[in-house]
Structure formats: C-alpha cells, structure tokens
Amino acid sequence: MTEPASSRATFAVLGVILRPLMNAMMSKEWKGAENLPRNTGFIVCPNHVTEIDPIVIGHFLYNHKVMPHFLAKASLFKVPVLGAVLRATMQVPVERTTAGANRSLDVAKEAIEGGGGIIIYPEGTLTRDPDMWPMKGRTGAARLALQTGAPVVPIAHWGAHEVFPRYAKRLYLFPRKTSRVLVGKPVDLSEFRDGPITRTTLDAATNRIMDALTELVGELRGETPPAERWDPAAKNQKQVGRNFESPAGEGQ
Template sequence: MGESRGSRAMFMFLASWVRPVMNALMDKEWHGQEKLPRGTGIIVCPNHVTEIDPVVVGHFLYNQGIMPHFLAKASLFEVPVIGAILRTIGQVPVERSSAGANRSLEAARAALADGGGIIIYPEGTLTRDPDMWPMKGRTGAARLALQTGAPVVPIAHWGAQEVFPRYAKRFYLFPRKRSRVLVGEPVDLSDLSDAPLTRTTLDAATDRILDAITDLLAQLRGEEPPAERWDPAQKQQKPTGRHFEAPDDGPDASPTGGRS
C-alpha cells in the first residue's frame, strides 16, 4: 500500500510553499533521522511547546520521506477548502463520541497501514510546565501503539518557541532563531503488548513515552529536567485553552514562564 496519488500531489503542493517559509523563518538543525523506522507506519510523539509545532515536525518528517498525519478536530473537516485538503492528505478527524472515537482509530490505522507517520502529542495540548518541559500526558498514543503494534518514535524539538512563544499573538523573527530536532530510538513497549488495556497499562506506556521525549529534550537544552513531571490537575490548571493559569497566578506571568 502507500499514500494515494492525490495525497502525494497535495503534500507536494503544500510543501512547495510551506518549506520555503519555514526555511526563511528559522535555521534548522536535525539529528537522529537514521533512527526513523522505514517501510512501516510509525507513531511519532513530539513535545509540545508552541502552536507552530505541527509545522516544524511536519516539515522534518516530510523531508525524510514520511508523510505526516495529524489528529485534527473533526469540525475542521467541515470548513470549505480546508476540510477537502485535510481529507485529501489523510489527516485524522477526532470526535468526542464513542462512535467518532472508533472512526478516528480506524482512520489512524489506515494511515499507519499506508506507511505514514501519525503524529500524536502525548501531552494533549501545549505544556503548562513553566519551564517548558513535557508535562503529565494522556494515553491516546499509548493506546494506538498497543492496539496496532506500530513503533513509537519519540522526538524532541527546541527553538520554535522563540519564534512564536506559547499562545503568542505575533512572531519574533529577529535575531534569526534556530529550530533543533532530535529523534530517539523507538520506545520499547514489548513487555506491555499482551497486557490488558487497563488504565495502569496505558499510564505505564505513556510515562515511558514521555520519559523518552524528556531525555531527548534534556540533551537539546543541555539541562536537567525536573525530578517530577508537571501535573496541571494538581496545579488547578485548565486542561485546554490559553487561559489555563491557576487563579492565584499573577497578571505579569511570562508567555514562556519560569520557575521561581
């Protein structure tokens, strides 16, 4: 199998203008491409620090000959033109109902069967960690991996948040920034492959994926990550949206934050 002719043509069309824009916005430094599995569908799990992450990761994967497929809100597929493009390039609609979740899973499986890369952010949204480390995750990537047997590839990237900080309203282009990407070895979940898909199993797999991403990010940043992963629920933060801060956060909080 493989990407359809229409899908590849649309990817090429989009890449013809996205790649020059990304090259103009930032220098790039990519490492670990040789660790990407070939000849099979893969689940790519990056860290999530800025709204332009998908373009950074998609650009990287496309340059490696891997067609990137993201999970996108189902409502986007109803928007004229945008919906047609998303369907053509095999992006995966995410719905909240049980039936919709099953359709999303089947669409993800189809993309994996075609040898594409399904990009799933284990954190589920932009990290709430003040220092931008990966926070406590959700189990979607782990569930798909254990159900399909597809390899899970951790990816860390750093630098794009300087061009477009978390929930920013404008780009910061000068001085010129550099986006760095580092690919890790596929996460070993073999000991969990035959285990029942209980919450315990899914949490263990998710923690393993996030540990791998955090280790890669620590290498990129040259810093030690926090001993304990940030948990928005414990901090009374909202799970989604830009206004996620706890009620006692001050009005002068930085877009990128920082531990005091």
C-alpha cells in the same frame, strides 16, 4: 491505506510553498533521522510547546520522505481552505465524544497499516509547564501502539517557540532562530504488548513514552528535566483551551 496520489500531490504543493518559508524563518539543526523506521507504519510522539509545532514536525518528516498525518481537532476541518487541505492530505479528525475518538483511532490504524506516520502529541495540548517541559501524558498514543504493534518514535524539538511563543499573536523573526530536532530510538514497549490493555498498562506505557521524550528535550536544551512532570489536574488547570490558568493561590 496507502498514500493516494492526490494526497502526495497536495503534500508536494504544500512543500513548494511552506518549505522555503520555514527555511527562511529558521535555520535547521536536525539529528537522529536514522531512527525513523522504514517500510513500516509508526507513531510519532513530539513535545508540544507552540501552535506552529505541527509545521515544524511536518517539515522535518516530509524532508525525510515520511508523509505526516496528524490527529487534529475536528473543528479545524470546518475552517475554509484549511479544512480542505486537511482532508486532501488525509489528516485525522479528532472529536471529543467517545464514538468520535474511536473513529479517529480506526482511521489512524488504517494509516499505520498502510505504512504511514501518525503524529500524536502525547500531552494532548500545549504544555502547561511554566518552563515548557513535557507535562503529564495522555494514553492515546500508548493505546494505539499496543493495539497495532506499531513502533513509537519520540521526537523532541526546540526553538519554534522563539518564533511564535505559546498563544502569541505574531511572529518574531529577527534575529533568525534555529529549529532543533532530535529523533530518539523507538520506545521499548515490549513488556506491555502481551497482556490485557488495562488502565495500569496504558499509564505505564505512557510514562515510558514521556520519559523518553523528556530525556530528548533535556538533551536538546542542555538542561536537566524536573524530577516530577507537571500535572495540570493537580494544579487545578483546564486540560484544553487557552484560558487554563488556575486562580491565584489554587493548586499550588
């Protein structure tokens, strides 16, 4: 699937509207763009700390001539105006059912084969880690990478949560914040590509992706990541939704 003219036109309109707004809200410190693959489709794996992350990552990629295609909740495609924009820019709807998930992966494969960039948040949702480090990853990005052979590029960002904290209801624009983005080199998954795609293989490949992403986040923050990644299941937390906190004393 190549990027159709209608999609590029919609992205151009969004760029005219959103880029000045993003530039006004936050200054930029972007590094590592030379690590973005060219002339091939690839998978982007960012960390996920706030609801405006997709705009930050989309802004970064679009500025570097990569059309951003996200896996987005299917329910968002039913929202007036937003749904039309998502469809026009060829975003990928994700359903909770197994059949729906398989259809989403098929569309993502088409985008990669056409030379596009597919953004998959490997954590699956906003991090549950109290200190906002990347938490335990899900296997979707690894599965897509092993099925397609596409490079996986970790992208860490930091600062957007200061403008719009996780699950906030308003923006905090003053003082002006900085959007910091750091692109890592493609993750080496070569040792996992020749064998069968088993659960063990997917878990190992996912850990490799999450290790690379966490290292980048630590570099951006100037801090040492925790020795063990946060696991929502071990903390009795729900995997999705805002009301994920476990009752007091449970899972601790």
